[in-house]
Amino acid sequence: MSVFTAAADQSVCAPLPVLGRDVTVPLVTGGEVTYAALDYAASAPALQRVWDDVAAYAPYYGSVHRGAGYLSQLSTDLFENARKTVADFLGCRPDDQVVFTRSTTDSLNLLARALPADCQVFVFETEHHASLLPWQDAHVTYLNAPRTPQQAVAALERALADRDPYGPALVCVTGASNVTGELWPVRELATAAHAHGARIVLDAAQLAPHHPVSLRDLDVDWVAFSGHKLYAPFGSGVLAGRADWLRAAEPYLAGGGASRKVSRRQDGGVDVEWHDSAARHEAGSPNVIGAYSIAAACRALTEAGWDTLVAREQHLVRRVRAGLAEVPQVKVLSLFGDDAPRVGVISFVVEGWNSSHFAAALSAEYGIGVRDGLFCAHPLVRTLLGTDPQTQGECGAPEAAPGEKSLNAIRVSFGAGTPDEHVERFVTAVRELVTDGAKWTYRTEGGRCVPAV
Numbered sequence: 001m002s003v004f005t006a007a008a009d010q011s012v013c014a015p016l017p018v019l020g021r022d023v024t025v026p027l028v029t030g031g032e033v034t035y036a037a038l039d040y041a042a043s044a045p046a047l048q049r050v051w052d053d054v055a056a057y058a059p060y061y062g063s064v065h066r067g068a069g070y071l072s073q074l075s076t077d078l079f080e081n082a083r084k085t086v087a088d089f090l091g092c093r094p095d096d097q098v099v100f101t102r103s104t105t106d107s108l109n110l111l112a113r114a115l116p117a118d119c120q121v122f123v124f125e126t127e128h129h130a131s132l133l134p135w136q137d138a139h140v141t142y143l144n145a146p147r148t149p150q151q152a153v154a155a156l157e158r159a160l161a162d163r164d165p166y167g168p169a170l171v172c173v174t175g176a177s178n179v180t181g182e183l184w185p186v187r188e189l190a191t192a193a194h195a196h197g198a199r200i201v202l203d204a205a206q207l208a209p210h211h212p213v214s215l216r217d218l219d220v221d222w223v224a225f226s227g228h229k230l231y232a233p234f235g236s237g238v239l240a241g242r243a244d245w246l247r248a249a250e251p252y253l254a255g256g257g258a259s260r261k262v263s264r265r266q267d268g269g270v271d272v273e274w275h276d277s278a279a280r281h282e283a284g285s286p287n288v289i290g291a292y293s294i295a296a297a298c299r300a301l302t303e304a305g306w307d308t309l310v311a312r313e314q315h316l317v318r319r320v321r322a323g324l325a326e327v328p329q330v331k332v333l334s335l336f337g338d339d340a341p342r343v344g345v346i347s348f349v350v351e352g353w354n355s356s357h358f359a360a361a362l363s364a365e366y367g368i369g370v371r372d373g374l375f376c377a378h379p380l381v382r383t384l385l386g387t388d389p390q391t392q393g394e395c396g397a398p399e400a401a402p403g404e405k406s407l408n409a410i411r412v413s414f415g416a417g418t419p420d421e422h423v424e425r426f427v428t429a430v431r432e433l434v435t436d437g438a439k440w441t442y443r444t445e446g447g448r449c450v451p452a453v
Contacts, residue, residue: 157192324427
């Protein structure tokens, strides 16, 4: 039974239509059930609105930027208008650039390639690997996991003040944790970075789908996010922000589109003049449909209204947290505590359960899709579980059989397309599995727990 009153429920909007909302899956116990997709933090289902917009454009698909034909010109306009839509969605400043990439990981690796010489990078161990690992060629300072937002700001200020030499510096920080869902003090961290002559890039992969993001309001220098977490199809991403480092850097990829002029030299070599616009880092035929799908998602979320979307998601967050709190064997993972603001991402462990076994039972017996593992944030999960942060681990399930100890966690995540029924089914399933145990027998196959047949 829901912890909310009927009046409160009526004040919350319906979920946005997404692809797959009517897909049914088989249960090992017999029959079928509508699939409950509760793994939004990995990939959110595409909005129906986005899919419809892409389908409407598909017959007019054409090459971009260099075609004289009508469809090429139409596709070029659509591609560049998508750039403007994304800029508006992110509150970009007049001189900011929007570069289309493949993903958040691709965006941050692009920025890593554009760092000036001798740039120092500061990053918390709490980051997703997409923002933890791209800086290997720079001088990197990894900061320990803070236990309050205030500790995060203070730790960054100390690290920046102590840096030697006092040269160019970049801070990389997440907006919302992909493990705990907790919101980070981005504006305060940006203020601290700028006070010490550093720049800051925001990993908004988990923030942008759940909360408005504005470079101007947050005062960050760059923001990166992925289309597949923003209710758009796979294969598209964005890096948006200050243009100077991007203009000064060698192109991320060398090829057509990035080059303005190419000529042969008398000695047989080649001289290249590169673009200084976003095209400098978009060599090759661009993913026009990917860019258009991101823009369509930006429009859909903006038109739905952030106040309404956030209110509905917080309704779901409260329900999940209340349901898990009713099961003493469940421990929810958190850095900043129960009162910290968060998006619809919650990780937990269950006493007496291997995490892979629990996730497998949710899927096979209830038709619920969650994620188990280290969530490509190994140091953070190790810290939250109280194990050695330096312990080696794999993304995915451990080599552990049902009932054996697991060093991993379970993550449930949801968003604008999640029906209340999916959340209620999840809460019920957790309670029943802990109380009654699994109804089926499971075995380990390829490092994962799967139903025995």
